[in-house]
Amino acid sequence: MHLRAKLFPKLASYMAAEPVNVNEFQVLAKQALPKMYYDFYSGGAEDQNTLRENEKLLLLEQLQHPTPFFPSLLPAVWRRLLLAAMVFVYKRRDIAATLVQRAEKNGYKAIVLTVDTPRYGRGEADIKNKLIVPQLKNLEGLLTTAVASENGSGLEAFNKTLDASFCWKDVEWLKSITDLPILIKGVLTGEDAVKAVEIGVSGIIVSNHGARQLDYTPATISALEEVVHAIGGRVPVLLDGGIRPVIYGLAVQGEHGVRQVMKMLKDELELTMALSACPSLKDITRSHVRTERDRLQSML
Numbered sequence: 001m002h003l004r005a006k007l008f009p010k011l012a013s014y015m016a017a018e019p020v021n022v023n024e025f026q027v028l029a030k031q032a033l034p035k036m037y038y039d040f041y042s043g044g045a046e047d048q049n050t051l052r053e054n055e056k057l058l059l060l061e062q063l064q065h066p067t068p069f070f071p072s073l074l075p076a077v078w079r080r081l082l083l084a085a086m087v088f089v090y091k092r093r094d095i096a097a098t099l100v101q102r103a104e105k106n107g108y109k110a111i112v113l114t115v116d117t118p119r120y121g122r123g124e125a126d127i128k129n130k131l132i133v134p135q136l137k138n139l140e141g142l143l144t145t146a147v148a149s150e151n152g153s154g155l156e157a158f159n160k161t162l163d164a165s166f167c168w169k170d171v172e173w174l175k176s177i178t179d180l181p182i183l184i185k186g187v188l189t190g191e192d193a194v195k196a197v198e199i200g201v202s203g204i205i206v207s208n209h210g211a212r213q214l215d216y217t218p219a220t221i222s223a224l225e226e227v228v229h230a231i232g233g234r235v236p237v238l239l240d241g242g243i244r245p246v247i248y249g250l251a252v253q254g255e256h257g258v259r260q261v262m263k264m265l266k267d268e269l270e271l272t273m274a275l276s277a278c279p280s281l282k283d284i285t286r287s288h289v290r291t292e293r294d295r296l297q298s299m300l
Contacts, residue, residue, distance in 0.1 A: 022245040022264055029248035036129035041247050043125045046215035084110040089166040095142045100178050114185025118164035119211035171199055188223040190230025197234050207240040
């Protein structure tokens with residue numbers, strides 16, 4: 001029997017029927033995970049409006065053919081993924097320096113600096129559940145997630161490690177301690193994207209942190225075009241998203257579940273491309289996408 005099924009008996013029945021799409025993995029993950037952890041992975045900040053907008057607006061972006069366009073499916077090239085290490089801006093700069101050194105030593109190809117987290121967002125489910133965050137592996141002596149009070153969640157301790165005063169000079173400091181390319185994650189405006197390029201970052205990741213930080217921020221798909229136009233091809237622009245299905249696959253079937261989710265995403269992308277007369281990724285252009293704004297303008 002699968003080891004995870006032995007450890008979590010409920011998983012045995014879930015694993016008997018193979019999911020046929022990523023939504024089914026979410027249903028199974030909700031049944032398999034403790035409530036506090038499912039709520040943490042699946043939830044967003046405050047009223048979760050941005051979480052809903054992330055999904056709703058992405059679904060509204062339509063190909064000129066009657067087929068949904070899913071930018072988050074770009075992990076079709078997952079077999080050739082390059083490892084990038086994500087770091088936050090910590091009060092103790094030695095934490096970031098240590099993580100960067102480890103990334104370099106272990107063959108990572110880039111550093112992703114998350115700039116939308118001066119402190120962790122208000123996850124109301126996490127507060128209600130009094131989330132217990134396990135001690136982060138290999139970070140003993142650097143970071144702790146020990147609960148600071150009986151009334152809060154384990155995220156309180158993580159909040160205390162973050163530097164709310166960071167600025168663009170801190171990006172320059174990070175550039176000074178590594179030769180790896182640095183990508184900025186958490187950009188939602190053309191203005192910030194241009195500033196990031198001016199100080200020498202190697203890429204921009206349009207992100208609202210999976211709607212986990214500030215509620216009522218723009219959905220990432222609605223901010224993408226502004227950022228792309230502002231950058232003008234000077235550096236790559238990426239759109240983040242799609243991590244939750246991978247987590248659900250991991251929760252239900254371990255590594256096999258992750259591979260299944262990635263294969264589903266790859267297969268869906270290939271089918272969408274085939275039905276849209278796009279034999280390769282480079283054939284997918286702006287002309288293939290009809291946004292809600294395009295639809296409204298066509299009615300004028």
